[in-house]
Amino acid sequence: MIKLSGVEKIFGDGENAVVALAPVDVEIEQGAFITIVGPSGCGKSTLLRLIAELDSVSGGTIELGTTNKKRPVGFVFQDAVLLPWKTVAENIRFPLDTSGVPRSISDPKVEILIDLISLNGFENALPKQLSGGMRQRAAIARALADDPPILLMDEPFSAVDLMTRETLNDELLKIWQQTGKTILLVTHSIEEAAYLGTRVMVMSARPGRLRKTFDVDIPMPRSEDTKRDQKYLDLVHELRTMMREQGH
Ligand SMILES: Nc1ncnc2c1ncn2[C@@H]1O[C@H](COP(=O)(O)OP(=O)(O)OP(=O)(O)O)[C@@H](O)[C@H]1O
Ligand SMILES: [Mg+2]
Numbered sequence: 001m002i003k004l005s006g007v008e009k010i011f012g013d014g015e016n017a018v019v020a021l022a023p024v025d026v027e028i029e030q031g032a033f034i035t036i037v038g039p040s041g042c043g044k045s046t047l048l049r050l051i052a053e054l055d056s057v058s059g060g061t062i063e064l065g066t067t068n069k070k071r072p073v074g075f076v077f078q079d080a081v082l083l084p085w086k087t088v089a090e091n092i093r094f095p096l097d098t099s100g101v102p103r104s105i106s107d108p109k110v111e112i113l114i115d116l117i118s119l120n121g122f123e124n125a126l127p128k129q130l131s132g133g134m135r136q137r138a139a140i141a142r143a144l145a146d147d148p149p150i151l152l153m154d155e156p157f158s159a160v161d162l163m164t165r166e167t168l169n170d171e172l173l174k175i176w177q178q179t180g181k182t183i184l185l186v187t188h189s190i191e192e193a194a195y196l197g198t199r200v201m202v203m204s205a206r207p208g209r210l211r212k213t214f215d216v217d218i219p220m221p222r223s224e225d226t227k228r229d230q231k232y233l234d235l236v237h238e239l240r241t242m243m244r245e246q247g248h
Contacts, residue, residue: 002028006060009046019207020046033176035197036186043208044186048152074143076153080135082127089123092141113141133164153185190239
């Protein structure tokens with residue numbers, strides 16, 4: 001369970017202070033798939049970075065549940081940041097290498113991950129030899145490598161074409177169901193938010209705050225049929241209306 005209590009973020013101080021995040025209170029149950037939408041600059045990336053401890057809070061607390069991991073989160077950025085001189089397998093293995101996991105354990109693990117993200121045959125390819133969608137898959141595998149219970153994804157699919165994106169969405173849902181991770185995914189696509197989420201969080205413009213939360217009562221696994229489901233269509237409509245109201 002992730003629990004945010006009065007989490008605030010202010011950049012700079014005095015006249016230059018920017019309130020990126022007004023106090024946010026939220027509880028996220030283990031195994032949830034949370035999607036986050038909101039206008040540009042409302043603090044979505046900031047929220048993920050705070051949860052990942054890539055940045056520190058200006059107020060409030062973040063609890064990430066009981067875990068013995070030093071950093072219980074995996075992070076997938078908008079642009080897959082793979083090490084260009086390392087192969088796909090080496091990139092995925094990298095977090096395990098840095099934690100000193102021996103090859104006898106990490107190699108089979110990497111093999112399973114390659115399978116999970118369907119990059120078989122590309123183990124020894126360099127990032128530049130991959131398509132954008134393949135790079136993003138490799139980045140997801142790397143984020144999963146040391147088995148963090150929480151996966152944070154900041155607009156992971158915005159740089160890939162629509163067809164690839166839909167494929168990656170379905171693959172991500174499969175991974176989520178197979179691994180039981182708690183996922184927080186930021187997206188600019190309302191359809192993607194409704195399709196993937198068990199809960200959609202809508203944030204409002206500056207100072208960023210949590211405006212509304214929608215529980216998505218659409219069964220898993222989702223499929224093409226979901227996109228014709230009345231509940232899905234109603235949710236997309238409601239989300240779009242809400243985003244329009246705030247001038248998005
Ligand atoms: N390191 C920083 N220093 C100063 N201000 C920052 C910093 N990072 C973010 N901000 C400010 O905090 C606010 C929220 O930024 P953030 O990147 O979290 O927005 P976002 O919702 O992810 O936007 P987008 O949808 O465009 O990615 C913005 O006003 C931004 O200018
Ligand atoms: Mg952002």
